[in-house]
Amino acid sequence: MSKLLNTSSLSRYDHQIISQWVEPGSRVIDLGCGDGSLLKHLQTSKNVSGYGVELNPAMMDKCIDNDVNVIQFNLDQGLGHFDSDSFDTVILSLTLQSMRKPRILLEEMMRVGRQGIVTFPNFAHWRNRWQIAFGGRMPVSDELPYKWYNTPNIHLCTLNDFHTLCDQLGFQIESSIAVRADGKQTIGLKTMPNLFGEIALCRFIKR
Amino acid sequence: MTNTDQELNELVEPKSVRFDEVLELESSGRLDGYTLVYETYGTLNHDRSNALLVCHALSGDHHVAGRYDNSGKTNGWWHHLIGPGKPIDTNQFFIVCSNNIGGCSGSTGPSSVNPATGEPYGTEFPIVTVKDWVYTQTKLSDYLGIAQWAAVIGGSLGGMQAMQWSISYPDRLRHCLLIACAPKLNAQNIGFNDVARQAIRTDPDFHDGNYYQHQSAPARGMRVARMIGHITYLSEDMMGQKFGRNLRKKAKFDYEFTPEFEVESYLRYQGDAFINKFDANTYLLMTKALDYFDPAADTGDDLVKAFEPMKADFLVVSFSSDWRFTPERSREIVRALQSNKLNVSYAEVTSPQGHDSFLLKIDDYTRVIRSYLNRIAREPRPCSDLLDKGEQNV
Numbered sequence: 137m138s139k140l141l142n143t144s145s146l147s148r149y150d151h152q153i154i155s156q157w158v159e160p161g162s163r164v165i166d167l168g169c170g171d172g173s174l175l176k177h178l179q180t181s182k183n184v185s186g187y188g189v190e191l192n193p194a195m196m197d198k199c200i201d202n203d204v205n206v207i208q209f210n211l212d213q214g215l216g217h218f219d220s221d222s223f224d225t226v227i228l229s230l231t232l233q234s235m236r237k238p239r240i241l242l243e244e245m246m247r248v249g250r251q252g253i254v255t256f257p258n259f260a261h262w263r264n265r266w267q268i269a270f271g272g273r274m275p276v277s278d279e280l281p282y283k284w285y286n287t288p289n290i291h292l293c294t295l296n297d298f299h300t301l302c303d304q305l306g307f308q309i310e311s312s313i314a315v316r317a318d319g320k321q322t323i324g325l326k327t328m329p330n331l332f333g334e335i336a337l338c339r340f341i342k343r
Numbered sequence: 344m345t346n347t348d349q350e351l352n353e354l355v356e357p358k359s360v361r362f363d364e365v366l367e368l369e370s371s372g373r374l375d376g377y378t379l380v381y382e383t384y385g386t387l388n389h390d391r392s393n394a395l396l397v398c399h400a401l402s403g404d405h406h407v408a409g410r411y412d413n414s415g416k417t418n419g420w421w422h423h424l425i426g427p428g429k430p431i432d433t434n435q436f437f438i439v440c441s442n443n444i445g446g447c448s449g450s451t452g453p454s455s456v457n458p459a460t461g462e463p464y465g466t467e468f469p470i471v472t473v474k475d476w477v478y479t480q481t482k483l484s485d486y487l488g489i490a491q492w493a494a495v496i497g498g499s500l501g502g503m504q505a506m507q508w509s510i511s512y513p514d515r516l517r518h519c520l521l522i523a524c525a526p527k528l529n530a531q532n533i534g535f536n537d538v539a540r541q542a543i544r545t546d547p548d549f550h551d552g553n554y555y556q557h558q559s560a561p562a563r564g565m566r567v568a569r570m571i572g573h574i575t576y577l578s579e580d581m582m583g584q585k586f587g588r589n590l591r592k593k594a595k596f597d598y599e600f601t602p603e604f605e606v607e608s609y610l611r612y613q614g615d616a617f618i619n620k621f622d623a624n625t626y627l628l629m630t631k632a633l634d635y636f637d638p639a640a641d642t643g644d645d646l647v648k649a650f651e652p653m654k655a656d657f658l659v660v661s662f663s664s665d666w667r668f669t670p671e672r673s674r675e676i677v678r679a680l681q682s683n684k685l686n687v688s689y690a691e692v693t694s695p696q697g698h699d700s701f702l703l704k705i706d707d708y709t710r711v712i713r714s715y716l717n718r719i720a721r722e723p724r725p726c727s728d729l730l731d732k733g734e735q736n737v
Contacts, residue, residue, distance in 0.1 A: 163684075187681065193707045196690045197714035200658075207677065207689045217674065219682055 149319040150335065151177050154227060154253055157311065157339050158182050162224035165249065167211055167241075168231030171195050172204030179203065186223060212236045215244040223249040230335075232256045233289040242305060251341050252307070258314055258329075258336045260294035265331075279317055279334055295330040295338075302340050311339040349427040355409035355419075357382050359449060360486050366444075366479070372469020375459070379483050380449030381405050381441035384425060385433035387489070392724045394489045395431065396480065396516075397421070397440040398497035398504035401572075401629045402621060404448035407440040408433070423704045430713035431496075435720045439487065443504075444479055445471040445628040453624030454555065464624075466552030471628060473500075473636045477507045484515065493719050494518035495655075498701035499668065500629065503636045506676070510638055513654040518719050520712070522660045523701035525672035526646055526679070527637040532667065535575055536630040539568035543623045552624055561623045566614030568626060573613050578664035578697035582606060646679040656686040658715045660708060662700035663693045688715070 151174050158164060160182045166175045169188025172195070178184045187205045190196070199206035209217060212235060226249035228241070233256050235241050245252045257279045264275035274284040282289065293301075295314055302309055314325060314333020324332040359380040366374040382405050387394060397407050399420070408425035411417040425431040425438060442450040445468065453468040460467075484492070495516045497505035502524025509519045528536070543549060546564030550557050574582075586606040590596070593603075602608040642648035657680050661673035670691045680687040690711045694700040700708070 185684075185686075187687075193690070193693065196688070196707070197710040200688055200711065200714035200718055203718060205686050205688050207681075207687070208691045209674075209689075217678055217681070222681075222684075 149315065150174075150229065150255060150337070153313060153315070153337055154178075154229065154255070155181055157251075157253055158184060158225050160184070163222065164225045164227065165189065165218065165223045166227045166229065167215075167245070168228065169195075169199065169204065169206065172199035172202040172206060174227070174229060175199075175204045176202040184225075189217075211241060214240065215248050218248040220247050221250070225249055225251045225253060227253045229253075229255045230257070233292050235291060238291045238293075239301065239305070242301070242307070246305070246307065246342050251310070251339065253337070253339050254298070255335060255337045256293065256298065257289070258295050258333045259292040260296065260330045261334050262331050277334075295333060295336045298336065298338060302338070306343045307340040308343040309338055309340045311337075313337045348423075348429050351384060351409040351426050351433060353409075354411055354413075355382055355384065355406075356411075357405060357449060360483065362479075362482050366475070368469050368475050369472040370470040370475075372471075374444070374451065374469065377444050377451040377479065378449070378455075379441050379444070379451075379479060381439055381483060382407065382409070382419075383437065383439050383487075384408050385435070385437045387437040387487075390724055391489055392491070392493060393435065393720075394437045394439060394487070394492050396484070396492045396495045396505075396508075397425075397438060398476075398480075398495065398501035398508075399440060399443070400497070400499040400501045401633065402617070402626070403501065404446065405440045405442040405450075406448075408438065420702060424709065424712065430709045431716055432720075436493065436716070439483070439489075441480060441483055443471070443476045443629075445625060445632070447622035447625040452622065453552070453628065454622045463553075463555040465555060466624070468624065468628070470631055470635075472632050473504050473507045474511065476504055476632070477511055480504075480508075481512060481515065490515065492516040494520060494716075496520040496522070497524070498522040499524060499698065500633055500636075503633070507636075507638065509653045509655045509657075510649065511652075513652050516655050517722075518658070518715075519653075519655040520658045520660075520715065521673070521676060523662055523665055523668055523673075523698055524659070524676065525668040526639065526675050528634055529672075533634050535571060535667075536634055538571055540627055540630055542567035542571070543627060549623065552627075554623070560618065562618045565618045565621070565623050565626065566611065569614040569617040570610040573610055575667045576697055576699045578666065578695060580664060580695050581697055584695070585609075646675065647682040650679045650683050650685070653680070653683060653685060657688070658711070659687060659689045660701070660711060661689075661691050662696070662698070662705075662708075663691065664695050665698045665700060667698040 164184040164186040166188045169190050172188050175188050187207050189207050191210050226245040232238050267275040314329030314336050317334045357380050359378050361378045363376040403420050406419045407421045408419040427434050442448040444450050446452045447454050453464045457464045495505040495508045502521040505519050543561050543564035546561035548559045549561040554560050589605040591605050591608050638649040639646040659673050659677050661670040677689045692708045694705050
C-alpha cells in the first residue's frame with residue numbers, strides 16, 4: 137500500500153502534522169503502514185504503542201526492522217481483527233483512495249478508535265481540474281502517477297467530498313488541513329484549500 | 344536475501360541429561376525419572392541472555408541444525424534457518440533443541456527401557472501433554488543455567504509448545520515465535536489424527552503396543568498413518584503440480600492394484616521411510632498431545648483470558664496454502680494477543696507448499712524471521728534482578 141502514491145518528499149511533512157495530532161503515550165493503529173516509518177516516528181517522538189497494518193509482504197521485515205508491530209492483512213476485509221474502542225487514534229494515511237469500501241472502513245475506524253486521522257490526495261486540486269477541463273483527460277500527476285486503467289486509486293475524492301461524508305457518518309471534523317506536496321505554505325492554500333491543496337489531512341471524532 | 348549463510352564448522356553431537364525425580368504428569372500418570380536428549384549450537388554469552396529454545400513438531404526431534412557427519416544426509420530439520428549468518432544466527436544466539444519425553448530419539452519414551460521392569464515401557468508409558476513437555480524443558484533450562492530464554496520458537500506442534508511456555512512461565516521468555524500453529528485442534532484435525540492412530544492400533548503387528556517384545560513393528564499401520572499425515576501437510580495445488588495424474592514409468596493403465604500413479608508411489612515411499620526412523624507408540628502419544636492441547640479449556644473457552652498471563656513479545660507466521668492449520672487459526676491467536684495489548688507482529692506468507700511450508704526455505708518467511716531475530720539481538724539485555732526472579736520461579 138505504500139506505493140499507491142508518489143510520496144517521497146511528502147511523507148516526512150505528512151508525519152509531522154499527524155504527530156501533532158497524536159497524544160503522547162496513547163494507543164495508535166496505522167492502517168496501511170508501509171514500512172512502519174510513521175509509527176516508528178510516533179513511537180520515538182510520542183512514546184505511543186500499537187500496531188501497523190500492511191498487506192505488502194515486502195514491507196513485513198521493514199516494519200520489524202523499524203521495531204514496529206505489523207499485522208499482515210487486507211483492509212478491504214474490514215477491521216474485525218481489532219476490538220471496539222481499543223485505540224486512541226486510528227490513522228489511515230494515503231490509503232483511503234485505494235479501498236474498495238471506503239465508507240465502511242471509515243465507520244470501522246470509528247468503531248475501534250476514538251479519533252481518526254485520514255490523509256488523501258485531494259482530487260479537486262487545480263492541476264487535476266485543469267487536466268480534465270482543458271485537456272479532457274483523467275489527471276496524471278506526481279502524486280497520482282497512474283493512468284485510469286492501471287491505477288490502484290479507485291475511490292478518489294475531494295476535500296469537500298470527504299467533509300460531506302464525515303457529516304453523513306456523524307463524524308465531527310476536529311482539524312482539516314490541505315498541503316502542497318513540497319510542504320510550502322501559500323495564501324491560496326489557506327483561503328482555498330480545496331483548490332490549492334494537493335494532500336488533505338483530516339482529524340475527526342464521533343459526534 | 345543475503346549471501347552470508349554459512350554452515351556450522353564443527354559436527355554436532357547430541358547430549359543428554361537425566362533427571363532422577365518423580366514426574367507427575369497432567370494425565371495423572373507418572374515417571375520415576377526421565378532423560379532429555381538435546382543439542383546446542385552457538386555460544387551462551389556471559390549474562391546468559393542470548394539463549395533460544397526451539398521446540399520440534401510431531402515427527403521432529405532435537406537435531407534441528409548442523410550435521411552429524413559430512414555425508415550431506417544428516418542435516419538438521421531447520422538446517423537452512425539456523426547457522427552462522429543464517430536467519431537464526433548461531434554467531435548471535437545460543438540455540439537449544441530437546442527431544443520431548445514420549446519421543447523416540449533419545450529422550451525417555453515408550454521404546455526406552457523401564458528401569459523398574461528391564462523391558463521397554465510400551466503401553467506402560469503414560470500419556471504426556473504439551474504442558475508436561477514445557478515443564479520438563481524448564482528443568483533442562485535450569486540445568487543449562489538459563490533463567491530466561493531470549494525466545495522460544497516452534498512450528499506446528501512446536502508452536503503450541505512455545506505458546507504454552509508463554510502461558511505457564513511468562514517470566515522465563517522475552518519473545519515467542521509461533522509458526523504454522525493453532526490455538527487448538529479442530530474436529531477435522533482430530534479426525535485425521537484418529538485415522539492415523541487406528542491404522543497403527545489395528546495393525547496385527549501392534550501387539551497392544553508391546554511389539555518390541557515380538558521383535559516386530561506395526562509397519563503397515565505406520566505407513567498408512569504417515570501417508571495420510573503427509574497428504575495433510577501438502578496442499579492440493581502442490582500435489583497437483585508435483586504429481587498431477589502422472590503415471591509411474593508407463594503410458595497406460597495396467598488395471599491392477601499395484602501403485603500406478605506417481606502420487607501413490609511417492610506417498611508409499613514416504614510411509615516406508617518413516618517406519619524405520621519413528622516409533623509407533625511415540626506417534627500415538629504425539630498425536631494425542633496435539634488433540635489435548637487447548638489452553639482456553641481452563642478459561643471457559645476464552646482464549647483472550649487464557650493469554651492473560653503472557654508477557655512476551657510475539658511473532659506469528661502462517662502460510663496461505665496451509666489447510667491443516669489455516670491462516671485463520673493463526674489470526675485467532677493474533678487477535679487474542681492483541682486483545683491482551685501484547686506486542687505482536689503477524690505475517691501471512693503466500694506459499695503453495697501447505698503446512699510443510701514452515702520447514703522450507705521461502706524468502707518472505709525467512710526474511711521476517713531474520714528481521715525478528717535481529718530485533719531480539721538489538722534489544723538491551725535484561726537486568727539482573729529479572730534473571731534472579733526467573734531462577735526463583737523454578
